[in-house]
Amino acid sequence: xxxxxxxxxxxxxxxxxxxxxxxxxxxxxxxxxxxxxxxxxxxxxxxxxxxxxxxxxxxxxxxxxxxxxxxxxxxxxxxxxxxxxxxxxxxxxxxxxxxxxxxxxxxxxxxxxxxxxxxxxxxx
Amino acid sequence: xxxxxxxxxxxxxxxxxxxxxxxxxxxxxxxxxxxxxxxxxxxxxxxxxxxxxxxxxxxxxxxxxxxxxxxxxxxxxxxxxxxxxxxxxxxxxxxxxxxxxxxxxxxxxxxxxxxxxxxxxxxxxxxxxxxxxxxxxxxxxxxxxxxxxxxxxxxxxxxxxxxxxxxxxxxxxxxxxxxxxxxxxxxxxxxxx
Numbered sequence: 001x002x003x004x005x006x007x008x009x010x011x012x013x014x015x016x017x018x019x020x021x022x023x024x025x026x027x028x029x030x031x032x033x034x035x036x037x038x039x040x041x042x043x044x045x046x047x048x049x050x051x052x053x054x055x056x057x058x059x060x061x062x063x064x065x066x067x068x069x070x071x072x073x074x075x076x077x078x079x080x081x082x083x084x085x086x087x088x089x090x091x092x093x094x095x096x097x098x099x100x101x102x103x104x105x106x107x108x109x110x111x112x113x114x115x116x117x118x119x120x121x122x123x124x
Numbered sequence: 125x126x127x128x129x130x131x132x133x134x135x136x137x138x139x140x141x142x143x144x145x146x147x148x149x150x151x152x153x154x155x156x157x158x159x160x161x162x163x164x165x166x167x168x169x170x171x172x173x174x175x176x177x178x179x180x181x182x183x184x185x186x187x188x189x190x191x192x193x194x195x196x197x198x199x200x201x202x203x204x205x206x207x208x209x210x211x212x213x214x215x216x217x218x219x220x221x222x223x224x225x226x227x228x229x230x231x232x233x234x235x236x237x238x239x240x241x242x243x244x245x246x247x248x249x250x251x252x253x254x255x256x257x258x259x260x261x262x263x264x265x266x267x268x269x270x271x272x273x274x275x276x277x278x279x280x281x282x283x284x285x286x287x288x289x290x291x292x293x294x295x296x297x298x299x300x301x302x303x304x305x306x307x308x309x310x311x312x313x314x315x316x317x
Contacts, residue, residue, distance in 0.1 A: 011306070012271075014252055015252070015272070017248075018252055018253075018272070019271070021162075022174070023161065024181065028181060031182050032156050032160060032181070032182055032185045032186075035186045036149065036156070036185075037149060037152075040148075040149055040152060040189065043145050043146060043147040044147055045146045045148075
């Protein structure tokens with residue numbers, strides 16, 4: 001027998017006896033974790049994403065035909081109904097309108113249906 | 125036990141690394157607990173110097189922390205990558221040592237042995253470690269991973285980036301060299317059959 005195939009000592013047993021691993025020191029553990037904290041501070045968690053709401057096809061018409069549009073339409077209809085109910089030939093005949101015009105002009109308006117026309121003619 | 129670590133023990137290395145890449149420090153603690161000892165002992169056996177082994181371990185782990193965001197899933201096992209990095213760092217350190225003539229590393233001594241009882245045991249350990257230090261780097265790495273870390277040959281092959289046949293050859297040559305070095309001292313070291 002040669003030494004290669006049958007040494008006069010048991011190499012495996014010798015290696016097995018020296019297998020005992022050494023426990024890394026707490027200082028090494030602390031150094032490694034300090035590095036991890038240092039490097040990890042540069043990595044940020046992913047920002048939470050808002051749930052995706054599917055965009056509606058006719059959404060762009062919402063300002064006109066949506067709730068604001070309907071409210072405006074309702075108000076115009078009421079105003080028209082009020083004008084019709086008062087059977088007014090001019091705006092001044094509409095109850096309360098005289099005060100509105102006076103407020104805009106800053107003047108006291110005479111009870112003359114053609115006042116604004118006369119005023120226009122005299123001033124021009 | 126840390127309850128957070130407990131929940132992470134079932135996670136794969138890749139999952140933990142991905143979690144660390146989002147700033148999760150618990151994942152770093154779990155990875156450290158899992159790999160620090162093996163990396164450190166590989167370096168310690170390669171270099172026969174605890175302080176140098178600690179430096180190498182810290183450097184290898186630092187590289188792991190740095191690569192975390194760029195880790196490409198499915199390409200390599202984290203453990204294999206880590207031992208490859210450690211192996212390369214050890215080889216670099218050994219070459220640097222040689223270039224400055226410092227290749228006389230202190231031999232490990234087990235402080236728990238009493239003087240008389242442990243004398244022969246210490247001599248045996250010293251002789252073995254001295255013989256291992258004379259092996260070429262890749263033979264030394266293969267032998268340490270196979271006999272001390274009990275790594276299977278395919279995994280050693282992955283770490284050394286070679287074939288399983290080449291690992292078997294490295295191991296065979298390492299064993300022959302160790303036998304040749306230790307055989308003349310077998311009687312005095314109490315190694316004879």
